[in-house]
Amino acid sequence: MESLTTLLFKVSEHVAYITLNRPTVVNAASLELAEELEKVARECDESNSVRAVLLTGAGGIFCGGGDLKSFAAQEPSRLPTHLKRVNLFFHSAIQCFARMRAPVVVAVNGPAAGYGMSLACAGDIVLANESARFTIAYTRVGLTPDAPSTYYLPRIIGLRRTMELALTNRTLTAREAEAIGLVTRVVPGDQLIAQAESMANELAHGPTRAYGGVKRLLYGTATNPLYEQMELENESIADMARSADAQEGIAAFLAKRPPQFSGR
Amino acid sequence: MKGIHFVQEDSPTEIGAAAANDDQLVARAKALASELALGPTRAYAGVKRLLYRTATNPLYEQMEVENESIADVARTVDAQEGIAAFLAKRPPQFNGR
Numbered sequence: 001m002e003s004l005t006t007l008l009f010k011v012s013e014h015v016a017y018i019t020l021n022r023p024t025v026v027n028a029a030s031l032e033l034a035e036e037l038e039k040v041a042r043e044c045d046e047s048n049s050v051r052a053v054l055l056t057g058a059g060g061i062f063c064g065g066g067d068l069k070s071f072a073a074q075e076p077s078r079l080p081t082h083l084k085r086v087n088l089f090f091h092s093a094i095q096c097f098a099r100m101r102a103p104v105v106v107a108v109n110g111p112a113a114g115y116g117m118s119l120a121c122a123g124d125i126v127l128a129n130e131s132a133r134f135t136i137a138y139t140r141v142g143l144t145p146d147a148p149s150t151y152y153l154p155r156i157i158g159l160r161r162t163m164e165l166a167l168t169n170r171t172l173t174a175r176e177a178e179a180i181g182l183v184t185r186v187v188p189g190d191q192l193i194a195q196a197e198s199m200a201n202e203l204a205h206g207p208t209r210a211y212g213g214v215k216r217l218l219y220g221t222a223t224n225p226l227y228e229q230m231e232l233e234n235e236s237i238a239d240m241a242r243s244a245d246a247q248e249g250i251a252a253f254l255a256k257r258p259p260q261f262s263g264r
Numbered sequence: 265m266k267g268i269h270f271v272q273e274d275s276p277t278e279i280g281a282a283a284a285n286d287d288q289l290v291a292r293a294k295a296l297a298s299e300l301a302l303g304p305t306r307a308y309a310g311v312k313r314l315l316y317r318t319a320t321n322p323l324y325e326q327m328e329v330e331n332e333s334i335a336d337v338a339r340t341v342d343a344q345e346g347i348a349a350f351l352a353k354r355p356p357q358f359n360g361r
Contacts, residue, residue, distance in 0.1 A: 072347050079343070080335035087331045098323065139303065141346030142358065144310035144337050146330035150318050159315060166311045167300060223322050 023059025065114025101212025118147035
């Protein structure tokens with residue numbers, strides 16, 4: 001992949017490592033960062049060798065939000081167009097994370113505000129350490145949330161809490177985020193990256209197609225009626241039963257040996 | 265960071281409703297209402313529209329509605345003021361427009 005200026009990206013042993021890397025400006029999401037995030041997310045989505053993704057931020061910060069300085073550099077009349085262009089890429093990146101078979105592990109290693117909180121919500125598994133802080137932040141500057149925190153947040157923590165956080169921008173500590181189910185787990189600070197890597201590695205050796213099926217079923221369930229969801233589950237399990245990994249998983253279970261999944 | 269604290273951050277309430285002692289309830293509600301009354305009213309309306317309609321929107325539909333909303337609200341006087349105040353590290357003076 002050609003050079004990236006706002007992100008670090010590498011793929012190793014089926015794990016894609018994405019690190020937001022603008023630490024001098026709290027890893028803020030500029031148009032360029034959004035473009036690069038879309039590029040690497042699409043690479044992960046399309047690559048057969050990527051079977052897990054680990055997303056984090058450089059410099060003890062996850063992501064401080066949209067790059068307001070670059071937004072303010074636009075002519076005021078051009079700001080709506082500029083935000084739509086940023087979202088063209090940022091939203092596409094998040095769609096890739098939701099759509100891809102590979103599970104996305106997010107390690108929140110510091111403040112996550114605005115876009116940063118949205119991005120943390122978009123992880124399939126979200127680990128945080130005690131320096132993590134979460135704030136929706138958009139209305140603090142007179143904007144409305146996106147990326148798509150108004151989809152994920154009410155479904156993860158409920159409408160009542162989401163409304164309060166969106167209107168007041170109250171900051172959540174890592175512990176409160178864990179207590180209300182916003183993050184999967186809080187781990188000790190110095191173990192965050194090691195634990196996130198270990199989880200990503202484990203998932204990268206799992207039944208990738210079944211993981212993709214789980215994501216499709218769970219991210220679509222909120223708006224499906226009961227019988228529709230049951231039919232999709234039925235189609236999904238029958239599809240997965242055709243995969244090499246399901247054959248291997250069942251055989252290994254019966255032989256009482258660890259399965260060797262290939263992602264096919 | 266600026267925020268309105270109904271509950272201690274280390275003691276989240278079980279069901280997410282804000283808890284306050286009886287004798288403080290009305291005072292706190294008034295303080296919150298006063299603070300919200302000086303906020304970016306049009307962005308609040310956008311938040312309400314997004315959150316009260318999200319339940320029946322599929323993912324991509326909601327993302328598009330969010331995108332239209334942030335672009336719309338970016339045209340407001342309050343968004344310009346909010347961004348300028350944030351960069352100048354001063355409190356914003358919202359007027360609801």
